Amino acid sequence: MEITRFQKLIRDTYIHHDSRRGLDNTVEWFLSEVYEFIKALNGEGDIEEEAADVAAWLVSIMNLLNIDLDNAVRKRYGEGCPKCISIPCRCDYRETPDKKVRIEIRNQ
Numbered sequence: 001m002e003i004t005r006f007q008k009l010i011r012d013t014y015i016h017h018d019s020r021r022g023l024d025n026t027v028e029w030f031l032s033e034v035y036e037f038i039k040a041l042n043g044e045g046d047i048e049e050e051a052a053d054v055a056a057w058l059v060s061i062m063n064l065l066n067i068d069l070d071n072a073v074r075k076r077y078g079e080g081c082p083k084c085i086s087i088p089c090r091c092d093y094r095e096t097p098d099k100k101v102r103i104e105i106r107n108q
């Protein structure tokens, strides 16, 4: 499913709940689904299902902000890597992000 179609589907399905909940609580839901996704990577849950939930909650946040995610993705990654503007990326390999977030994935 294309991003635009997915975003419209989530808007049509949940915008009444998302609007009532507001941005802060919707972001909190998004983070809880990221946590569920990480648990699924560790063998506690369905990875595909949790990935779909993370995508849906991200799109809900974009709906509340009236941001077209398809357009944002195209602007950011349409030419490949946004830093070196290449496909594949030619940037130096980096093992970890600059901002530290410690996550352990047991099932690799």
Ligand SMILES: [Zn+2]
Binding pocket: 081, 082, 083, 084, 085, 086, 089, 090, 091
């Ligand atoms: Zn790059």
